[in-house]
Every structure is written in C-alpha cells, then in structure tokens.
Amino acid sequence: MTPTPETSTSGAREPDASRRSDRARRAILSATRELISDVGYARLSIEGIASAAGVGKQTIYRWWRSKAAVVFDAILEANSQDGGSVALPDTGDLESDLRAVLRGTVAALTEPATDRLQRAITAEIQADLVVADELVHRLLRPQLDATAARITAGVQAGQAGESVNPQLAAELLFGPLFHRWLLRTGPLDDEFADGVLAMVLAGLRPR
C-alpha cells in the first residue's frame, strides 16, 4: 500500500482506516462472487472466502453473521451500481420507470452467473429458514418496498388509482417473473416483462 497524504497527520487516521475497511470489504465480496461461480453455494465456506480475499476469518465475522449474509451482500453489490441502493428512478413516468426495473430484473436473473447463484440460493431456502430470512430482508423486501414506493408516488401524481395497494401491486409485477424463472414455465424475457407490466397497469389506472 502506498501511503497517502492523509496518513501524515494523526487526525487523518480515520479516513485511511475506513478506506482499508472498504478495500477489505470489496475484496471479500469479490472473492465470494468468484468462489461461488467456481465451487457453488453449498461448497462455499467462510474459511475459503477469507483465504481468497487475504483477510482473517474474524474480519468476515465482524461484518457478517453467516455465509448467506456475505453472499447476499455480494449479490447486492454486483446488482447495483452504487453498492446497495435499490431505489427506483422517478422520471415522472410510472410506466417507463417500472419497465426499467422489470427489464433490469429479467437481465439480472438470466445472466448466467447470477442465474446459477440465485438458483442455488433458491434451492437452499426451501429447507433453510435462516438463509430465507436473509434473502428476504437483504434482497427481496427492499426491491418490493422500493417498487411499492414508486407506485405510491404514481398514485400521488394521479397515474394510478387511489384505491391501489402498492405492496400488492409490486408482488403482481415481480411474482410472474420469478414464477417463470424459478419454475421454468416459459422464457423470461423483455416481452414477457412488458406484458406483465401492461396488464398490471391496466388494473392500476384511476377510474
């Protein structure tokens, strides 16, 4: 590591420590993603991640309570450009904002490495409720909540009826996508996502 100007004064130790932490965190998440695509979810271990990331096991346990927690943060970081935020854009056009998030979901679920990883996790949560809880609270609930918040803004802007239940509407948008993907009932593509959106929006319109 090259010392940076900030290390020359004691008052600047904090930013440097924070940068080191951030570097370690990114190394851990990146190692997790690489290992998973090599060995799969079931054979992934905290020891393996620590060794690949060049950190001690305790560093991982300081930030995450389980393998599942690290894995979901690794997915989150890969899926979001700003490292975690799932807020939807609000361009003022509800339909176009929802289309963007649904097409983004299609792209994420059908990207081969993500597909493999998320299927392994889906298999895991059928029997493991702790992993299921991490999945819901770190990935699924934030996405549903962010979508519901965008629909609520649409209601306020008069683009959706006041009687609409935004949480339920969010599940109507994502449910059919995950249904196709998880149960393999048909191709998951933009055409399907657009069809789902059109039908849900027809039910949301103010009347």
Add this chain to the structure above:
Amino acid sequence: MTPTPETSTSGAREPDASRRSDRARRAILSATRELISDVGYARLSIEGIASAAGVGKQTIYRWWRSKAAVVFDAILEANSQDGGSVALPDTGDLESDLRAVLRGTVAALTEPATDRLQRAITAEIQADLVVADELVHRLLRPQLDATAARITAGVQAGQAGESVNPQLAAELLFGPLFHRWLLRTGPLDDEFADGVLAMVLAGLRPR
C-alpha cells in the same frame, strides 16, 4: 385376490387385467407419497417404491420413465378428486371460479406434506432440467392452461375484455402466489389470494 365372475370367460379378461393394473398403479402412487414424506425426495428410489408397493421395478418402468414422473403423478392424484383432471369449474361467475382455484392452490401449497414435497421438487428443478420439464408438463402447464381456458370463457361471456391475453392473465394470478410461497416473502393465505384476484380482475374488465 378373489376371482371375480369376469374371469370365467376369456372375453372378460380385459376388465380384470385393467382392474389389476389400476390397483397396482394406485399402490405405486400411494407408496410414493408415503415414502416421500418419510425419506424425502432426494432419497426416494424406484426400488424403494416397488418394494413398498409390492410390485416389480419393471412394472413401474413400464408406466413411468423416471422417479420424477412417478412423483408428479402421485401429487396429481392426491391434488385432484378425479385422479388427474385440472379443468376449472364454470359456474358462469368468473370471479368466484377463479377465487376457488386460487384458494385451492393456497390450501395445497400450505398443507404440510405437500409443502415439504413441492419444496423438495423446487430445489431439485433448479439444477435438474429433466425434472423441471416433468413438473411443467404434468403439473404447472395443465393448471395454467385450464385457468386460461376459464378466462377465455369469461371473455366470451363478456366478463373480461376482448384484448385480454388469457395465458398471461393466468400467470399473473399464480405467479404472486408461488413467489410468496417459494421465496417466503410473506404469508400465503386466502386474503392474499383474494387481493391478487381483485387486482388482476380490475385489469381484465371490459372497457
């Protein structure tokens, strides 16, 4: 087995053989269901089923090409009162017929033995495309098609708009239910099923 009158003439051999086949078939499907709740899907074997049902392995392979195929027929038989048909009722009231099928799905998925079995299969199909294909063709596609057919009848009766895509509508009804159940994002109950139905029907109404 007690000989029945039909066995006394050569022309009556058929019905008796057919009854024996039917008895063997039911014994196999029933043994499959019992074994699955004892040992789980992964440890279930054709040998185990044959032994529990008192038939030879070849009898099973004559009718089914894989373990997955036997298992799905066992589920089908347990789920349907008439041993396989998935046609929806048509009382003339689209909303009430769809409510019945959605609530029936909620009841089936949350019944403990079915829940365990279908979760095991869901885990399995994430990696096994042959099992996925059996699931889709034996269980999921027939249910979606039957629901789409009922919606088509609703369009003809003027209870849904002519521009409605019945197949897509069926996926909008079942998708959110399976999403909640498989990904464990919330409780799967009648209240949720009714909410999904109301929102989808709002989008289907003729305008």
